[in-house]
Amino acid sequence: MESSSLTDILRSLDALHDHLPAGVVVHAADGRIISASRVAQDLLGRSEAELLGTNPVTSGWAVLREDGSIRPPEEFPANIVLSTGKKLSGHIVGITGAGSTRWLLCNAYPECDSAGHVRQVVVCFTDCTALKDAQESLQKSEERLRLVLKGSTDAPWDWDLVTGDVYYSERWNMLGYPSGEGIEDADAWRRLMHPDDDAMITDYLTELLPGRREGFNVEFGLRHHDGHYVPVLSRGFVLRDGAGTAVRISGVNTDLTERKRTERRIYELAYFDHLTGLPNRRFLIEELEHVLARCRRSRHCSALLYLDLDNFKLLNNTMGHDLGDMLLRQVAQRLRCTVRDSDQLARLGGDEFVVVLEGLGNAARDAAAEADRVVAKILSTLGQPYQLGSLLFKSSASIGITLFDGRSSSIETLLKQADLAMYRAKAAGRNHACFFDPSMQDAADRRAAFEAAMRDGLSLGEFRLFCQPQFDCHGALVGAEALVRWQHGGQDMIGPDHFIGFAEESGLILPLGEYVLKESCRALARWHDDPTLSHIKLAVNVSVHQMRDPAFPAAVADILDGTGAPADRLYLELTESVFAEDRLEITERMHDLRAQGICFSLDDFGTGYSSLAYLKNFPLTALKIDRSFVRDVGTDPESAPIVEAIIALARKLKLDIVAEGIENEAQRNFLIRGGCSSMQGFLLGRPLPISEFENIYSAAGIGHA
Template identity: 40%
Template sequence: MLKEFISNVALLICCCWLHSQLSYAKQLRPVAHRVLTGLCFGLIGIAVISYSIPVQPGVIVDTRLVLVSVASLIGGPLVGLVAGTLASLYRFWLGGAGTTSGILNLYMAVGIGLLYRAWPLSPLSTLDKQSPGALFLFGLAIHAVSVVVLNVFNDLGPAFHEETAFLLVLLMPAATAALGVLLKQQQQRRETERSLEEAEAHLRAITEAIPDSLYVLDEDGTYLEAAGSQTRNNQSGSRDKTGKRIEHFFAPDDAQSIRSAIRKSLDGNEPANIEYAYRTAAETRHFEARVQPIHSPTFPRRSVVLVTRDVTQRYEHDAQIKRLAFSDVLTGLANRLYLMNRLSIALSLCKRNHTHAALLFIDLDGFKKINDLYGHDKGDVVLIHVAKRLRTLMRPSDTVVRLGGDEFVILLENLASSSDEAGRQANRVALKALHALREPFQLDQEVQISASIGIALFDEHTALSGEEILKQADLSMYEAKATGKNDICFFDSRIEEALTQRLNLENEIWKGLRQNEFLVFYQPQFNEEGVIIGAEALLRWQHPQWGLVAPDRFLAVAMAAGIMPKLDIWLLEEVCRQVEHWSSHAVLSRIPFAINVCAHHLHQPDFPTTIRDTLHAFHIETDRIKLELTESVLVNDFDQARLHMATLQHQGIGFSLDDFGTGYSSLSYIDRLPFEQLKIDRSFIHRLPNTGSVAIIQSIIQLASGLGIGVIAEGVETSSQRAFLIENGCMYYQGFLFSPPLPANDFAAFASKAANQ
């Protein structure tokens, strides 16, 4: 009997092992896993039946009830039923007198196991149903019932009760408790392992989802562990790093930076941030990292977690933004913002090194004609070639900048400490630039341009900002243009004084316009019989301190400053107001008034509408106003000028071409524009009887006659000049011989007197 019992115990241990192995079968579905577990318990049940203890012929006892009851209790109904059924089939196959009782006991054990599994034990709620004591009682109940069943279905003698029954109710419950405890411990251990696996998988999923790499390093910079999406994808250059030092992967400077951050974090017991680069022959990648000290006794040495993120794309974006912010898109040169930063540095270097620096302001002469003739795309090609030529002239320490349009700047640093020598150095560079830019550019055909260059020197004593130095160079460039272009001009105080005066004059003009300091003077126009046939309205300025300011003192400044269009509109409104006032005058109610307007208006889309609305507001007929245009309208946007002039002519406005013969008039342009009068410039009249002037005047008169256009001479001051003009067919005059420009009231009185003579 002892031998068979030991064999049964061994088989129970085998059952525990099989159950443990089945618990690791991850690929099985839950139902399949339960069925397979039930089969294993059933097979072990068959095995223990094979090593059963015979009580009498056909009647046997063994540990099968231990197996199926614990199978039901631990595995549930499916496991218990499969195990019980398999063992019952085998017992049925064995046959004998104890077959019925044996099968009944098997299903009884399954039933009690399931009841015990489901029973809440409310009276004994403080007890653990799967504690050793509870399991012993559970086993005792099953085997006590089994003894009763055996007695009922089999005629068992006293020997059974003295020996076997005692064994069943003592050893079998202990075996039940032992098997239940072992299986429960296996189940708990597997559940714990499964929880750890799920937690690890969860943590791994989170770690791999973040765009970071995590490394554990000791205080010597040796990699202990690595995790994270970038380490898995090998994006950070991290092949197997474990056990290797940082010097194995990084350049000395970067390795030292990482090591310093580790030491700082460990010594200060606080996080440290760092940026470093991983460099290979193919590329350089940039990383930012946070170093966090680890406080755990599981690490034998002081260690840190290095959380790194690949920020190469951000570096590239930042670099691109910087390039866009500090460079010119078309030429690739530096732009104004970069120049201002560089000028600040250059000023500091001058003070530190006791040297000079120079700013060369370059403006291309005649570049607008290239855009007009060939288009802006060809103009861009020229600008690109200009940038290349200027760049080849420079030292590595010099800076070439495109400010915009056709304006370029060269910053020369580290020039001589002597201002004279520094000036000569800057002048040599400027001469090279002029020579390089005079070379032809190849477009559809060869084109040539030149440049005007202004130079501003500065040194350690310069108390100016970068903007002020740039302004000095800009002023010098305009001075170079004023002297004939294709020239070089250094800044000096006279240019600044002229600028100050000009700015003051601009401010005074604006102030005068706001405070109504401007006046209109009228100069009559006569025919050969001495009859007033019209008048020219002339702008005058009555300054409160300067008195009556001559037109040649402020008109050019007003034009350059962009004030002239405002003055023109003011003049038009003032003349219309005066003409309306003279609507009942015997002479002035019939004659036209000529008003000068600058070419700017003919480029404005609303100019015809402005003229029409102004005349309508003062109830002035269109034939009472004549617009005088200078020859500049013929070379600046001719098509736009012709369109506006045609519109105004259709409304009844007449046009006179002022200062004819002094500009760049093309006869074909004159023939295509609706001029009704040419005005001979006073400069030709004053030079009479100079042979050249005689020829020019005669040509103008003949030209006007051939085109069917009237002609009038201005600046007539002597009778001999008038006689010459009459002799050559010019019948209309204007000048001091007849009358100077007069204020409105004086002009009205003069006109009345002239009409009565």
């Protein structure tokens, strides 16, 4: 009866184990499994037959630690209890099998005999794989967040609006406070806020919290530990309850110091001159809009001063750009110290500065007097010597002034008026100032109209090529000079004295010079088969602007190739002013052209920058005696020896000599006696249109003087 009762009890316990949500395994004192519930079999992935009598150690079970490493046999839960005799709680182990791992939360306790020896160990466990996976996922998320925050300058924070608690992350050390010092209490962030931002933040929160918005974005300043304020961008989320009441605000603060510094740098690059630190043209234009508006409201007069340094280009070219930059910086500093803080000061570029004087009074006469006083002060200040390194340099400025009241003038008009006045001041002898008057604008308008007419003339083919013959001492035709005339709008021909100077100033000399050169080369190509004209040389005047162009030699070569003109018949005439430019570059271009077979003639020799060094260093073929010496050979006792000396010098250097401006027989006879090789002038032949020149001097024509 007693045996039957014990069997029933054990059967009831087994049934109980099978219905428990946890697996139960009983180990004997030697570690063998002597009992395993149905849940245990499912969790371990083994049948009862596979488990009973099995020792997990000797059977090679793969059991893992919580971190995923292999658990040694002595760390198996049953073995720990067997060795220590103590119960085990909350132990997590992993059981591998069938390509996956199942995680179990284990509790184990010993059953002892009357002597206190462990008779068997009962191990209970539940499946915690889902919990383990969730824990690992959470750890990975926390690790990702930790790494993101570690690599970021953002400082997270959290404000519980219900309890008033505020959390500041360790990233708040961007404010320079040691951990826990100064920013541990809930009011710290308001206490550190810039005073100018306090009211703004109060208004912002007053609008944000009762509203319905969830996201926010606001900038303010927080005081750094060393006293300066750090600009921060605060962004985050507002958590609201079911009724829409804000209960929590969380976000991050981003240090904007670098961004603000970059924005400032971009602003400075866009609106300030990097050399002097002064506002640039863009800044000036925008500020002048405000100045004009203020003038209109106040009805006060203001003045715009356009300032240009005298002979600055000469300093740059002779002493180098470093000294030029040094001078510009010192000029800017002197101007800062001379004008009022309320006045506008800017550098337009190069050596040009603008000063805008505001609030000079209601009357134009009073405004002019005040502007004149300031200008006199500026001229005096800028006229003082400058210490440029070891060089003591004296400079001056020319200033153009225009008055305005904001009612009828545009910004571009004001700048143009002051610019015109500045050039009038420069023409008056430099170190001067000049007020704008309407006649200057009239002159400028005439110049603009003249330039437009010249451009139209070039495009419409109104310029005509003329030739003036050159003869030797026997009266034989030996050459010609190509000249240009302008037949504007079908009217009378306009001589070069009326437009060449303007073409030089405006840059139109380049297309005009190209036209003359092309037409001259076409003429040389036509003359190639003419018994008379094929032997003469044709001189073409070349501007200093053409010689400055690095592409000029290649352009001439293209013209020669395109027209088929013989290069050795082409003479390029240069004036001595060309050699005042960069001599090395000019020499290189002359040698490039000479290598093509082109010859060079020095025009107006004996005037301007005459130097015997030119004759030695430049590849010249001919000299041309200036007409002023030829004109006076019969009246000025000093002219004849000069002409004789030039002819003798040319002979000695084996250079051809051409005399121009021969108007009477006495001049011609003098030059023939002196040994001049070529002559031209009205006495011998006037300039003629190219077609008439060809008709007269070709083989069918006269061919001599």
